[in-house]
Amino acid sequence: MKNSFYTNTKLIGLLGHPIKQSYSPFIHNIAFQFRELDYIYLPFDVVTDDLENALNGIVALGMNGLNVTIPHKVKIIDYLDDLSEESSMIGAVNTITIEQGSLKGYNTDVHGILATLNQFKNEIIGEKVSIIGAGGGARASIFTLIRYFKPKEINIINRTLQRAETLQVYFYDKMRFEHLNSAELFPPDLIETLNSSKLIINASSVGMYPVTEDSPINLEEAFHKDQIVFDMVYNPTETKLLSLARMQGANVFGGLKMLVHQAAKSFELWTGEEMPIEKLSQSLEAMIKK
Ligand SMILES: NC(=O)c1ccc[n+]([C@@H]2O[C@H](COP(=O)([O-])OP(=O)(O)OC[C@H]3O[C@@H](n4cnc5c(N)ncnc54)[C@H](OP(=O)(O)O)[C@@H]3O)[C@@H](O)[C@H]2O)c1
Numbered sequence: 001m002k003n004s005f006y007t008n009t010k011l012i013g014l015l016g017h018p019i020k021q022s023y024s025p026f027i028h029n030i031a032f033q034f035r036e037l038d039y040i041y042l043p044f045d046v047v048t049d050d051l052e053n054a055l056n057g058i059v060a061l062g063m064n065g066l067n068v069t070i071p072h073k074v075k076i077i078d079y080l081d082d083l084s085e086e087s088s089m090i091g092a093v094n095t096i097t098i099e100q101g102s103l104k105g106y107n108t109d110v111h112g113i114l115a116t117l118n119q120f121k122n123e124i125i126g127e128k129v130s131i132i133g134a135g136g137g138a139r140a141s142i143f144t145l146i147r148y149f150k151p152k153e154i155n156i157i158n159r160t161l162q163r164a165e166t167l168q169v170y171f172y173d174k175m176r177f178e179h180l181n182s183a184e185l186f187p188p189d190l191i192e193t194l195n196s197s198k199l200i201i202n203a204s205s206v207g208m209y210p211v212t213e214d215s216p217i218n219l220e221e222a223f224h225k226d227q228i229v230f231d232m233v234y235n236p237t238e239t240k241l242l243s244l245a246r247m248q249g250a251n252v253f254g255g256l257k258m259l260v261h262q263a264a265k266s267f268e269l270w271t272g273e274e275m276p277i278e279k280l281s282q283s284l285e286a287m288i289k290k
Pocket of ligand 1: 109159
């Protein structure tokens with residue numbers, strides 16, 4: 001590996017816009033070093049209009065795999081040759097393998113969500129859940145909840161109501177789950193819904209770096225001590241939403257564990273090797289604290 005001068009190096013890319021906030025290049029490059037694998041992971045800031053061109057270039061250059069992030073997780077499906085069962089059910093892709101020019105999409109966010117919430121499985125079964133957002137993260141959450149947690153009801157709450165309604169219809173068609181509701185993100189009207197939810201997930205990008213003073217819910221009455229509040233945003237590690245929920249006694253979780261576990265599954269798909277999760281989490285936490 002030391003003497004290859006990059007002639008055998010495999011290249012994995014991240015496609016998103018914006019991508020400056022992403023920790024994925026750090027995670028994967030450190031993991032390649034830990035495992036002594038001759039791979040490099042590079043971020044590419046690509047806008048939606050350039051997505052197809054970018055993918056054609058990636059295949060032509062012989063790159064080996066990709067991560068996909070905001071805002072391309074749904075749109076990218078139009079350009080793929082094959083989908084895993086999970087990503088086809090979810091309708092969003094965050095990982096792509098490239099073999100002999102053929103692009104196959106996967107959704108490893110499911111693994112990150114399970115790693116964070118599995119410990120509460122018995123508490124969530126048969127309860128009400130609210131999800132804020134209607135993008136890729138929300139899709140992965142809805143799928144994971146219906147398949148593994150069997151809640152009584154899922155409320156999809158989004159800034160653009162029509163996107164929440166689209167997901168309601170989509171998951172009824174895909175998974176025959178009837179107890180989905182949709183609502184516009186207008187917190188004063190949602191107090192009752194949020195307060196009576198055992199689990200609240202923020203799958204919107206509100207609160208994410210650099211606009212860290214924002215929160216999708218600013219009303220403390222939405223939270224209480226018997227709730228689980230999971231914010232997928234991982235930068236900052238504790239968002240304004242989580243601080244507010246924590247002050248009301250809720251059990252709060254940021255997106256860092258999800259990030260590491262979804263990355264571990266992607267790493268396995270590209271390299272066939274296990275990511276050293278413990279060692280990597282320690283390096284990531286040390287880097288963030290700097
Ligand atoms: N921890 C992890 O491993 C992990 C994994 C996946 C995602 N995430 C995080 O989850 C968040 C969402 O990611 P995604 O992939 O689902 O993104 P996405 O597909 O682009 O969806 C973004 C969502 O955020 C909403 N939104 C954006 N700006 C808003 C604003 N100012 N006010 C209200 N709503 C707003 C959008 O609402 P509209 O429909 O109205 O535009 C949409 O529902 C990001 O912060 C991402 O970093 C973390």
